[in-house]
Amino acid sequence: MQEVVNRAKELLADGTVARVLGWKAGDLPYNPEPAYFETAEALEDFVYNGFCGANLSKYMIEASKLEGKTLVCLKPCDTYSFNQLIKEHRVDRDKAYIIGVGCKGKLDIERIKKQGIKGIESIEGAEITDAADTLKVHTIYGEKTCAYADAMLERCHVCKGKDHMIYDELIGESKETKDGERFDEVARIEAMSPEEKFAFFQSELSKCIRCNACRNACPACSCRKCVFDSNKFDSSQKANVDTFEEKMFHIIRAFHVAGRCTDCGECSRVCPQGIPLHLFNRKFIKDIDELYGEYQAGEDTESKAPLTNYTFEDAEPSIVGKRG
Amino acid sequence: MSLENKEFKPKIVAFCCNWCSYAGADLAGSSRLSYPADVKIIRVPCSCRVNPMFILRAFEKGADGVIMCGCHPGDCHYSTGNYYARRRMTLLFSMLDYIGVENGRTRVEWVSAAEGVKFSETMNSFVEKIYSLGENVRLGDLRCKK
Numbered sequence: 244m245q246e247v248v249n250r251a252k253e254l255l256a257d258g259t260v261a262r263v264l265g266w267k268a269g270d271l272p273y274n275p276e277p278a279y280f281e282t283a284e285a286l287e288d289f290v291y292n293g294f295c296g297a298n299l300s301k302y303m304i305e306a307s308k309l310e311g312k313t314l315v316c317l318k319p320c321d322t323y324s325f326n327q328l329i330k331e332h333r334v335d336r337d338k339a340y341i342i343g344v345g346c347k348g349k350l351d352i353e354r355i356k357k358q359g360i361k362g363i364e365s366i367e368g369a370e371i372t373d374a375a376d377t378l379k380v381h382t383i384y385g386e387k388t389c390a391y392a393d394a395m396l397e398r399c400h401v402c403k404g405k406d407h408m409i410y411d412e413l414i415g416e417s418k419e420t421k422d423g424e425r426f427d428e429v430a431r432i433e434a435m436s437p438e439e440k441f442a443f444f445q446s447e448l449s450k451c452i453r454c455n456a457c458r459n460a461c462p463a464c465s466c467r468k469c470v471f472d473s474n475k476f477d478s479s480q481k482a483n484v485d486t487f488e489e490k491m492f493h494i495i496r497a498f499h500v501a502g503r504c505t506d507c508g509e510c511s512r513v514c515p516q517g518i519p520l521h522l523f524n525r526k527f528i529k530d531i532d533e534l535y536g537e538y539q540a541g542e543d544t545e546s547k548a549p550l551t552n553y554t555f556e557d558a559e560p561s562i563v564g565k566r567g
Numbered sequence: 568m569s570l571e572n573k574e575f576k577p578k579i580v581a582f583c584c585n586w587c588s589y590a591g592a593d594l595a596g597s598s599r600l601s602y603p604a605d606v607k608i609i610r611v612p613c614s615c616r617v618n619p620m621f622i623l624r625a626f627e628k629g630a631d632g633v634i635m636c637g638c639h640p641g642d643c644h645y646s647t648g649n650y651y652a653r654r655r656m657t658l659l660f661s662m663l664d665y666i667g668v669e670n671g672r673t674r675v676e677w678v679s680a681a682e683g684v685k686f687s688e689t690m691n692s693f694v695e696k697i698y699s700l701g702e703n704v705r706l707g708d709l710r711c712k713k
Contacts, residue, residue, distance in 0.1 A: 433665065441667025441705050449710050490709045491623045494662065498619050501658060523662070530661045535654070550658070553650035555640065560657040560675040563664050 244291045244371055246414050247344060251314055252283045260340050261311030264302055266295045272365045273352045277302055291316065293369035293378075296349040296396060298509050300325040300334070301462040307335040315339055318346040319417065320398070322408040323505035323541030324462035329409075330544045331503070333465050343407035345371060345415030348391065348399040353517060355380065355394045360387050371415060392422070398508030398521065401425040408542060425506070426529045429522060448493060450516040457493075457510035457520050463500035463540075470495070497523035502531060502550040505541040534558050577631040577697045579606045581690070582621065584614045586644040587679045588636030594683030602690035605697075606634075614638070614675075615648030619659045622673070626663075626706040632672045632697040636686070639677040649677070668705055671696045 251263045267278040267288040277297050280286045298321045306313040317325060322343065328334040350369055355378070362383035368391065369378060378394055380387045392400075401424065405417035432440060458464045458471060471488065488495070497504075497520075506528055510520040531538050531549045535557070538549050583589040589610050595602060611617055614637025625633045635656060637649045653675070660673045676689045 429665075437664075437667045437669050437705075439667075440665065444666045445709055451710065487624055487627050490627060490706075491620075494623060494666070495620060497662070498659065526662060526665050527658060530658055534657060550651075550654060553647065553654055555650070557650065557653050558657060560653065560660050560673075562657065563660045563673075564670040 244289070244415075247291060247316060247342060248286050248289050250342065250412075250414060251280070251286055251289070254314055254340065255281075255283060255286075259312060260314040261309070262306075262313050263289070264299055264306060264313050264315040265289050266291060266297065266316075272363060273350070273355075273369075291344060291371055293347065293350040293371070293391075294352070294366075296351075296509075296512050298324055298460070298462055298507050300328055301460070301465065303334045303339055304328065304465055307333075307338045309338075312338055312340050314342060316342050316344045317407070317410070318344055318349075319405045319407050320346070320403060320505070320507050322410065323403065323539070324507050325541070326408050326544050327503060327505055327541035328462060328465065330541075331465070341407075341410045341412075343410035343413040345413075345417040346405060346420075347371060347416075347418040348395040348402070348420035350378075350391075350394045351396040351512070354396075355389055358389055358393065360389060392420070395420060396508065396512055397519070398506070398511070403506065403539070426525065428519075429525050429529050432522065432526075447518050450518055451493070452516060453489065453492065454515060456513045456515060458496060460509040460513040461496075461500065461504075462507065462509070463503045463505070464496070470499075493518075493520065493523060497527060500524060501527040502538070502548040503540050504528065505539070534562070575698065575702060577605050577694065577702070578629055579603075579632045579634065579694060579697060580625045580630045581606050581608045582611050582614070582617045582633070582635045583608050583678075584637040584644075584649075585610055585612050587638035587642065587677075588614075588686065590680035591636070591678040591682050591686040594680065595687045596683075598683045600683055600687035602687045603694040605694055606690050613643065613645055613648040614652040615643075615645070617652060617656075619655060622659060622663075623706070626668065626672075626703060629703075631700070631703040632674075632693060634674045634676060634689070634693050636676050636678045636689070639679055642679060663706075666706075666709070668703070669700055671700050672703060 254260045263280040266275040268290050269276045273294045275290050275295050299315055300321050329336055360380050365381045367379040376391055378389045399420045400422055402421040504524040508521050535549045617635055622633050640649055643649045656675050664670045678686045
């Protein structure tokens with residue numbers, strides 16, 4: 244982390260960048276938040292640890308409109324999103340100085356809490372320089388330990404890889420965290436009966452409070468004007484316009500990002516209700532991979548997205564029933 | 568299977584492309600071929616015009632089945648519209664299947680303007696399928712609001 248701060252100070256000092264986009268400590272020991280730093284003094288607040296899950300590439304849409312270059316810290320998975328945003332002409336590559344930061348898997352406080360660890364005062368072992376094996380959690384009930392891997396976000400267990408797709412320089416080491424197959428959960432649901440499938444999704448989606456956090460965090464959801472914004476009450480970002488939108492929100496959203504979703508997992512991470520929203524996006528990715536050839540959004544900035552492309556020999560929609 | 572004397576009256580929405588399937592339906596009519604009155608045709612300029620949301624909305628409003636008809640691949644009036652529609656619908660139907668809407672409730676059929684017989688046969692078989700699946704109770708209440 245100190246390396247990143249030092250390098251950022253250098254770049255600020257020689258005028259290469261006008262600001263730094265990173266994370267600063269939040270009000271709790273486990274919720275660092277995205278922040279801009281414009282001076283070397285401000286950079287003292289910079290943090291980068293296991294809880295810095297936020298994907299900063301979406302912030303670059305706004306930062307691209309500002310004067311001067313912005314130094315942005317991107318984790319390996321964030322670089323996919325950044326590439327995708329370049330492809331969609333939403334960010335300006337020339338306005339970004341990308342430092343690819345290492346990643347040893349990001350932590351999910353909910354998973355720690357689920358292990359019965361409550362009253363957390365501070366957490367040791369989440370620093371990126373640590374060996375990343377166990378976390379020491381200081382709670383008001385005493386000290387507890389928790390295996391790092393057990394506290395990781397779902398997305399880190401099925402990590403796409405620790406290679407940065409785009410960067411100006413790399414700082415920090417990464418550690419492989421993949422220990423599961425990405426489409427296992429999707430395949431498990433596919434094998435259910437229609438009744439079970441519907442019951443599963445109904446129970447998950449009925450938890451939704453329509454806070455729009457998934458939409459706001461999603462780097463693929465970057466439309467200037469969103470279909471879900473209500474102009475009726477002059478308060479965008481909130482309020483469902485009708486029951487249709489209310490019910491179909493997640494399916495519509497998943498379809499809107501189909502073929503563009505990099506599977507960064509932000510939707511599920513930010514969901515305050517813990518809905519596994521990535522299951523929708525991953526279903527589309529799985530189908531696209533199976534029917535139209537392997538495609539990873541954000542791997543490059545040139546290739547055509549699957550839904551804006553076609554071949555004469557594409558599968559007929561009846562294949563859905565034939566696959567069983 | 569006779570379609571008469573059944574209590575359940577399915578609501579079926581058929582999106583038909585103006586250039587092929589709608590003319591095909593017209594031909595079916597002028598050739599006096601019958602197809603069930605449960606099918607409500609909505610004319611669209613091209614199968615590509617069918618926004619996935621149309622299909623979701625049809626289901627939400629109580630449709631028991633949705634069928635989309637367009638020109639045969641390669642015959643699109645706008646050259647490529649149905650190729651895009653084909654990918655889109657494949658993914659959407661797969662997603663609907665994934666959330667528990669039986670796959671038989673959605674169908675895409677390519678019907679040309681000269682295929683009045685195919686149109687009537689398609690609609691007959693689709694309606695029969697919907698009769699066998701019964702009323703669509705899902706999607707109307709995906710979020711337990713009732």
